[in-house]
Amino acid sequence: MATISLKDLVKNYGKVEVLHHVEGEFHDGEFIVIVGPSGCGKSTLLRMVAGLETVTSGEIFIGDKMVNNLEPADRDIAMVFQNYALYPHMTVRENMAYGLKLRKFSKSDIERRVQEAATILEIQDYLDRRPRQLSGGQRQRVAMGRAIVRDPQVFLFDEPLSNLDAKLRVQMRLEIKKLQRKLGVTSIYVTHDQVEAMTLGDRLMVLNGGYVEQFGTPIDLYEKPASIFVAGFIGSPSMNFLPGHLANAHIELENGQKIPTTSVQQGDAIFGVRPEHMIVDENGPIEVVTDLCEQLGANTLVHGVLKDGKTGIVASIQGHWDYEPGSVLGFNVLPDNHHLFDKETQKRLEN
């Protein structure tokens, strides 16, 4: 069990800097999710912690040991790869035992640990099979088993669920979370799936283009996104962004509509509101010309365009609704659900 701290971490490939001064303190036993679009550097960051990529500058601590120059094997970590990377010529048992064998554990000790891990993951029946005789979900479990037999200080997950089908993914997601709770091992989990990130993480680190956009609990990120990027990335369907002008505690939208806000700032701004926070209200200040309605069962997604404007808007309304294309709907938004961003810096505007 250990804390992890990243101090001013920089990674260069040749002359290109792909990670810019990443900072982070991960507590003991915490489940950290690093999330971001592809190419944002999240896997690179994870691989640096694993020791599979070199560190250009900055420091990585696991516990109180600086691990920059340690071999992966000496960092006391275990990693689960996207394609599982099971050794195809070894049985499940041998796969799980390999790391222990190389560390010169005694035969009885290895057997005991493998059995324990297999019991936790419910793979006792497959121990003598080869990976190719297993289904995707079972391989996933073996990969996890290989990680937990070693009883490492840190688990690293590199998009471990992206090769599974949707249903299995949800199931494994829950299991990973439960397992991590039970073992209490500090974990770093990389994913591009924001739902996975929200459900798994104790805290989320949102990366964009090699910069940390925001680092906080899922609810923090949802309620107080620090930038337009985070606001758009977290939540599905993503937040509506309406450009406007802030003046006198009002924001004036592009069509001249004025919405009262609590902000005292002035100037050009972006008004953000999540689809699920749009409330149908005849007298509401946001008027939308509807286009398509998508009925999802529990709720209906109404797609449309701001009246007299050109910004697309999505609203998510409880229940079944079907509006004729071209009808005008009014929406209201509670002040608590307003998000204001600076147009220049794209950062959140506080009151």
Place this chain on the structure above:
Amino acid sequence: MVENRPILKIVTHLILIFGIVIVALPIWITFVASTHDEARMLQAPLPLLPGGHFFENFTKTLFGSGLAGSEVAPVWRMLLNSMAMAMMISIGKIIISLLSAFAIVYFKFPFRMGFFWLIFITLMLPVEVRILPTFEVVANLGMLNSYWGLSIPLIASATATFMFRQVFLTIPDEMLESARIDGAKPMRFFFDILLPLSRTNIAALFVILFIYGWNQYLWPLLITTDTDMTTIVMSIKQMLEAAEQSPQWNIIMMTALLAMIPPVFVVIAMQKMFVKGLTETDK
């Protein structure tokens, strides 16, 4: 394809049988010739049915001094020589190629690509092209008339290195990373992961290289002068040219037959893995 056309079936079978006859006839004649006595083989027409001297010829060829009146080693000795040469060439090639492919794929060292191209260039320099300098080197090292001299110059192999490089490149990087996290040092990774994963390819390559080694003619002819070091492939030619005699076809054909057996055996024994090694993609 599943088709049900009787005429097509007959035609295809006829073509196949015709092909088999063309391939098998010389081998049949070799076999028939090895079962007659010397006198019968010099009469026309050529016999097409086996005679009764097979075992007589067999023992005479294998353990006798081979051809009467010439100074050649007994055939068992030549078989042994050929076997030693073919095994040394194929195993040596496989070891060298595995190691050099391992170095080129998994290690970053200065001039890596330089070494890669250097190996590549040897593709254009088979023994026949560099025969004089190679002979000079082997002679200076005192390896004439030895198994080392027979095999070492033929061991360096670009093709096998390339094949293994290709095999290693299909093995996902995560395998290496996973092994590193498990605590495997490079050679351990090589023996525990790479070697088992390229097992079928090694088998396929072994078949090809064994036959390549077994069929060597020019090089053994050059560097062996001692009759004890003759290989079986070159001896057949020498038997034909035995001085002032009519060729003893029964003995020569028996020798040819014996020369065919080891490669055939290797192919049959490793056929399954051979096919797997050339076609399998599941890693």
